[in-house]
Each structure stands twice: as C-alpha cells, then as structure tokens.
Amino acid sequence: MWLIRVNMTDLTSSVGPLPDAYQHLGGRGMTSTIVAKEVPPLCHPLGPNNKLVFAPGIVTGTPAPTSARVSAGAKSPLTGGIKESNGGSSWAADLADMQVRALVVEGQAKKNGKFWGLHLLWDAAASQPKVEFFDASEHAGKDLFEVFPKVYAKFGDKISISGCGVSGEYGYGNAGIVYNDPAKGPTRYSGRGGLGSVMGSKGLKLIVLSREGTPGVPITDEALFDQGRKKMIDALRTHDITKPKGALNTYGTAVLINIMNEAGGLPTRNFSSGRFEGAAKTAGEAIFEGNKQRLGKELYNHACSPGCIIQCSNTWHNPDGTEAASCVEYESDWALGANCGIDSLDDIATMVKLCNGYGLDTIETGATIGVIMEAGVIPFGDSQGAINLIHEMGKGTPLGRILGGGTGFAGKAYGMTRVPAVKGQGMPAYEPRAVKGIGITYATSTMGADHTAGYTIAPEILGVSGKQDPLTPEGKAALSRGFQAATAFIDTSGHCLFIAFAVLDIASGMEGMVEECNGVLGTQWTTADIGRVGAEVLKAERAFNEAAGLGKETDRIPEFMRTEPLPPHNQVFDVSDEALDSVYAEL
Amino acid sequence: MRLRVKLFAFLTRYRVGDAHRENLSSGTPFEVDLPEGATLADLLRALQVPDEEVKMTFVNGLAQPEDWQLKDGDEVGIFPPIAGG
Ligand code: SF4
Numbered sequence: 001m002w003l004i005r006v007n008m009t010d011l012t013s014s015v016g017p018l019p020d021a022y023q024h025l026g027g028r029g030m031t032s033t034i035v036a037k038e039v040p041p042l043c044h045p046l047g048p049n050n051k052l053v054f055a056p057g058i059v060t061g062t063p064a065p066t067s068a069r070v071s072a073g074a075k076s077p078l079t080g081g082i083k084e085s086n087g088g089s090s091w092a093a094d095l096a097d098m099q100v101r102a103l104v105v106e107g108q109a110k111k112n113g114k115f116w117g118l119h120l121l122w123d124a125a126a127s128q129p130k131v132e133f134f135d136a137s138e139h140a141g142k143d144l145f146e147v148f149p150k151v152y153a154k155f156g157d158k159i160s161i162s163g164c165g166v167s168g169e170y171g172y173g174n175a176g177i178v179y180n181d182p183a184k185g186p187t188r189y190s191g192r193g194g195l196g197s198v199m200g201s202k203g204l205k206l207i208v209l210s211r212e213g214t215p216g217v218p219i220t221d222e223a224l225f226d227q228g229r230k231k232m233i234d235a236l237r238t239h240d241i242t243k244p245k246g247a248l249n250t251y252g253t254a255v256l257i258n259i260m261n262e263a264g265g266l267p268t269r270n271f272s273s274g275r276f277e278g279a280a281k282t283a284g285e286a287i288f289e290g291n292k293q294r295l296g297k298e299l300y301n302h303a304c305s306p307g308c309i310i311q312c313s314n315t316w317h318n319p320d321g322t323e324a325a326s327c328v329e330y331e332s333d334w335a336l337g338a339n340c341g342i343d344s345l346d347d348i349a350t351m352v353k354l355c356n357g358y359g360l361d362t363i364e365t366g367a368t369i370g371v372i373m374e375a376g377v378i379p380f381g382d383s384q385g386a387i388n389l390i391h392e393m394g395k396g397t398p399l400g401r402i403l404g405g406g407t408g409f410a411g412k413a414y415g416m417t418r419v420p421a422v423k424g425q426g427m428p429a430y431e432p433r434a435v436k437g438i439g440i441t442y443a444t445s446t447m448g449a450d451h452t453a454g455y456t457i458a459p460e461i462l463g464v465s466g467k468q469d470p471l472t473p474e475g476k477a478a479l480s481r482g483f484q485a486a487t488a489f490i491d492t493s494g495h496c497l498f499i500a501f502a503v504l505d506i507a508s509g510m511e512g513m514v515e516e517c518n519g520v521l522g523t524q525w526t527t528a529d530i531g532r533v534g535a536e537v538l539k540a541e542r543a544f545n546e547a548a549g550l551g552k553e554t555d556r557i558p559e560f561m562r563t564e565p566l567p568p569h570n571q572v573f574d575v576s577d578e579a580l581d582s583v584y585a586e587l
Numbered sequence: 588m589r590l591r592v593k594l595f596a597f598l599t600r601y602r603v604g605d606a607h608r609e610n611l612s613s614g615t616p617f618e619v620d621l622p623e624g625a626t627l628a629d630l631l632r633a634l635q636v637p638d639e640e641v642k643m644t645f646v647n648g649l650a651q652p653e654d655w656q657l658k659d660g661d662e663v664g665i666f667p668p669i670a671g672g
Pocket residue numbers: 066067068088302303304305308309310311312313496497498
C-alpha cells in the first residue's frame with residue numbers, strides 16, 4: 001500500500017510505502033491524522049504550508065457494498081479548523097484500487113495564471129502507481145460541465161476525475177472538490193469547508209486517475225471479509241430505509257423535507273420558522289411524482305458511485321423529459337428552497353446545476369443567500385434573483401466574492417445578526433431549536449455546523465436507533481458524542497454514512513462492517529472498538545482545532561437562537577454551555 | 588371530532604374508501620371524523636393503514652405513540668420509515 005506525496009512548489013512527487021503508523025487508517029482517520037500531524041495549525045489555509053490529503057476508506061475499492069467513498073482533508077479556509085469532507089465517486093474506488101491509501105498534496109505552484117493537473121496511473125513494470133503532471137491551464141475559468149467532457153476526451157473513458165471549479169480558483173470559503181458521477185458529470189462533491197480553494201491555491205485544477213491495470217485492494221482474510229460483507233448486504237437489503245425501492249431508493253434524501261416540516265424543524269427563510277408552506281411541493285415525493293409525470297414512468301434512484309446497493313441519488317427532469325439536475329439532495333433542496341422561501345423544484349434544480357458547474361457547495365450557497373435575502377438584497381422567494389446571485393459568485397464579481405466567502409463572511413459584510421453558522425460554516429437543514437441534539441452536534445463538531453458529523457436526527461426525528469424527544473436537551477450531549485464517535489469510524493471505514501440507518505437497527509450489519517475492516521486490515525476489532533477508534537480520530541481533530549484557536553468558546557450556537565423563539569414550537573436553543581463542553585471533555 | 592390528517596410517502600396508497608382522497612399527493616391534508624376519545628391507533632384502523640408500515644406519527648408537530656388520545660382539531664401526520672441526510 002502506498003502513500004503518494006505531490007509537491008506543487010517544485011512539481012515533484014514521491015511514491016512510498018505506507019508508514020507503519022498509518023496501516024490501520026483510512027478515510028477520515030487517515031486525512032485527519034495526517035493533517036493534524038503535518039499541517040501547522042496556524043498556517044494560512046490558502047498558503048503553501050497547508051496540505052490537501054485524499055484518502056479512500058479502509059474497505060473502499062473492495063466488493064463491500066456502498067463503500068466507494070473518499071475523504072478529502074486539510075485546514076479549512078471556511079472554518080479555520082481541520083476539515084474532512086466526504087464524497088462518493090468512482091474516483092474513490094480507483095484511488096483505492098491503485099493501492100494508494102493517501103495522496104498528500106503539498107506546497108504551492110508559482111502563480112502565473114497557470115493551473116496544473118495530476119495524472120495517476122499504474123506503472124505495471126514497477127508494480128506501483130506513478131504520477132505525471134500536465135498543464136491544465138486551458139480549464140481555468142471554465143464551467144465544470146465544459147471541463148469534464150474535455151478531460152474524458154483527452155484521457156479516455158477509463159478514468160475518474162476530481163478537481164475544483166472557478167470558486168476554488170477564486171479562493172472562496174465556499175468551494176468544494178468535485179468528482180465525476182457515473183454519467184461522467186461533475187456532480188459529486190466533497191462540498192463543505194472550502195477544500196476546493198485549498199486545491200486551487202496550490203495551482204492544482206484536476207486529478208485524473210486511470211484505472212487500467214490497477215491491482216485492486218489486497219484483503220488479508222478473505223473468509224472474514226466475505227462474512228462481514230454478507231452481513232452488511234443483508235442489513236442493507238432488508239431495512240425499510242435502505243432496501244431496493246425503499247425510502248432512499250424511491251424518494252431520495254429529499255424525502256426528509258416533509259417529516260422535518262411536520263416536526264417543525266425545517267429551517268425556513270433564514271431560520272425564522274420551522275415550517276415552510278411550500279415544503280410538500282419540494283419534497284422527495286414531489287420529485288418522484290414529478291419525474292413520473294414528465295417521463296411517463298416511475299424512476300427509481302441510482303448509485304452515485306460503483307457498488308452502492310442503496311442507490312439514493314435522484315435526477316430531476318425538465319418538462320420535456322431531459323435531465324435538469326442530478327442530484328437534488330435533501331440538503332440542496334432545502335438550502336436553495338425552504339431556506340430561501342423558494343418552492344419551485346425547477347428553480348432549485350437550476351441552482352443545484354449552477355453550483356455544480358461553478359464548484360460551489362449547495363448548503364453554503366443556500367445558507368448564504370438566505371442571510372442575504374434577509375439583508376434585503378433580494379426578497380425571499382425570488383428565485384431569479386437567487387440564480388443571479390449564484391452567477392455573481394461564478395463570475396467572481398465583488399458581490400460574488402462577498403457571497404463566496406460563506407455564510408458567516410457574507411453576514412458580516414451586510415451587518416447581519418441572524419447568521420446561522422458555527423465556526424463560520426453555514427448550518428444544514430435541521431433547526432437546532434427544534435432538534436436539540438443536532439444543535440449540539442453543530443456547536444461542538446470539529447467541522448463547524450455539520451449534520452453528518454453526528455446525525456442525532458436518526459433517533460430524534462426518524463425513530464431509527466430508538467426514539468428521543470427532539471425538544472428536550474436532556475441526555476443529548478451524550479447522544480451527540482456517541483454519534484460523533486461512531487460517525488468518525490464509519491467515515492474511516494469507507495462506507496457511505498447512510499449504511500448507518502440499517503446497521504444502527506440491525507446489529508449483525510454493524511458486526512459486518514467491523515468484520516469487513518478486519519478482513520482487509522487483519523485487525524481484531526469488535527463492535528466495542530467502533531467508539532474507541534472514532535474517538536481517537538475526534539481527539540486528533542480537536543487538538544488541531546484548539547491549536548488553531550478554535551477552543552470550546554467557539555462551540556456555541558449563534559446568539560439569536562438562544563433568545564428568539566422559533567415557531568411553531570416556540571423553542572429557543574436551551575442547551576447549557578456546560579452540556580456543550582461535556583461533549584469533548586468526556587470523550 | 589374532526590381531524591386534519593396527512594399521509595406521507597408510500598402511505599398515500601392507503602387513501603381507500605374515499606373518492607375525494609384518491610388523487611391526493613403526499614402530505615395533502617384531508618379531514619377525518621372520529622368519535623371522541625379515539626386514539627392514533629383508532630385513526631390508523633379507520634384509514635386502513637397497516638400498523639407495521641407506520642414508523643412515526645405526529646400530532647400537532649410532536650411525535651406521539653399509538654395510544655395517544657386525539658382531540659377535535661388535531662393535525663396528524665403519518666410517516667412510513669424514511670431517512671436521508
Ligand atoms: S447511499 Fe446514496 S450517497 Fe451513499 S453511496 Fe449510495 S448513492 Fe451514494
């Protein structure tokens with residue numbers, strides 16, 4: 001197994017064996033360990049001392065289901081803390097199949113308008129991966145929907161692509177890292193935290209992986225791996241949420257719109273209400289029914305990446321049956337919909353596609369526009385105005401750059417007090433005042449406001465892994481802590497986080513995940529190690545953040561959520577500072 | 588008593604016995620009359636929604652168990668198992 005270092009300052013690379021200390025790491029565990037160890041916490045995120053690390057998960061590239069996931073990590077230009085942002089793509093599996101467990105991009109190319117690309121391929125003669133540089137300047141300043149076909153034309157079909165859009169070239173806090181989807185489009189993202197700008201700051205535009213001749217991931221104990229894989233497949237195929245034609249496969253993640261609205265926790269018009277009158281029009285059910293009407297047949301969702309058996313990724317179609325956007329996820333749907341008072345799926349899809357083309361994170365974009373609407377720049381509900389603002393971001397105009405700085409930055413520029421962000425990162429699609437546990441995750445996560453970091457929505461709203469009252473703060477610090485640690489393990493394993501819905505309810509599925517990892521690594525973990533391994537990752541991240549100046553004082557929810565009751569339940573965020581601090585103090 | 592009821596996702600297929608409801612999309616409210624003292628379980632029976640297909644039931648925006656006693660004017664939302672993120 002290999003660790004590749006690429007130095008953008010002098011355009012050199014080295015391929016070396018994976019150090020012993022990193023043997024049992026993958027995904028987030030790998031990126032966060034390397035960033036915490038090698039990146040000076042006080043460095044400028046867009047300077048030469050930051051490092052951008054890519055790592056496939058432990059089981060990524062194997063036949064383990066729903067595991068073509070990659071972690072991208074660095075110091076975040078959005079939060080100023082450590083960042084891991086997870087994406088699903090063939091790019092993840094291709095990196096793993098090249099036996100690359102970590103790709104570390106260091107230094108900074110000299111700025112003379114030039115952008116570089118990396119081409120990683122398997123060197124059969126040397127039995128190891130190799131790195132070639134190519135001039136990618138022709139792709140600078142271009143829409144990613146123009147760039148991707150050109151890259152496929154140049155390198156052939158047997159490749160995967162990652163890169164940054166113009167947003168990453170501009171250095172926005174809101175710039176994701178894009179990966180190809182199964183239809184070769186630029187729509188899969190490590191969206192959060194501005195990692196696209198870390199890539200762009202290094203003068204790196206694209207990373208192309210050729211899968212030809214790659215040896216695949218070695219498995220230490222095949223029998224054990226297979227046993228685990230079967231348990232995982234059984235769990236995913238039988239659970240109502242993850243099974244074929246189950247909730248995720250039929251309605252996609254946007255099936256959450258209605259239940260969050262019903263529970264009074266769907267943030268609406270910049271977090272001023274928990275209910276949106278247009279919710280049902282934008283929900284996953286409306287996407288399913290709308291597609292059925294426009295296509296004349298039922299359309300079930302597809303996999304974002306090879307080997308996924310949940311298959312939750314939808315495509316929204318135009319009235320003439322052509323593709324409008326892939327994929328309209330719950331978060332994007334909400335951010336550009338309810339949060340902006342917009343109830344047209346067609347307009348939301350237009351905005352999703354623009355974000356994908358410019359390399360913007362849909363959550364950060366919608367959260368930012370929500371604040372800017374409240375500031376009166378455009379009214380709530382003005383979708384054409386919102387579309388124009390996204391173009392401003394894409395063109396890099398002065399207004400676009402203010403918005404591209406992210407929710408917190410744009411809020412400051414307009415003198416706003418109601419800014420839904422933690423550590424500068426815009427909040428996702430769950431209201432902390434209506435769902436206290438997720439608010440604790442937003443406040444305390446090493447990532448800034450991030451729902452995936454500790455998805456307490458499962459028991460608080462969905463009845464998965466037990467049922468808990470969303471309005472009470474009681475016991476929620478421990479709940480969030482447990483979810484944050486388990487999540488760090490799943491993000492390390494290489495499985496998509498959505499397996500959790502099945503394996504939290506089906507114990508053999510959870511065992512299966514651990515057995516798959518043991519099968520690959522030769523470790524002897526049990527399910528009791530999930531929390532321990534996850535906690536180690538969190539501790540490394542936390543230590544980095546503290547050294548970067550993000551101590552517990554930054555683990556707080558914006559003041560307005562503590563003072564302003566949220567309809568319909570008229571709740572404030574009433575979790576004590578002591579409870580928030582206990583999340584990491586008692587880790 | 589009169590309730591406002593919403594069925595979501597897969598459960599919209601249980602709009603049986605009422606021609607007015609048959610074309611309602613997910614989450615569109617309709618009215619149901621039940622005797623005083625009826626519970627959520629009684630409502631599910633009246634709608635002929637099988638218990639095992641129901642995961643979460645909300646009354647006025649708060650999740651409630653099946654033995655929850657309803658009152659006139661309550662808004663009820665009924666969901667199958669769903670998730671996302
Ligand atoms: S469950 Fe959805 S997001 Fe996760 S890997 Fe499968 S298609 Fe991608």
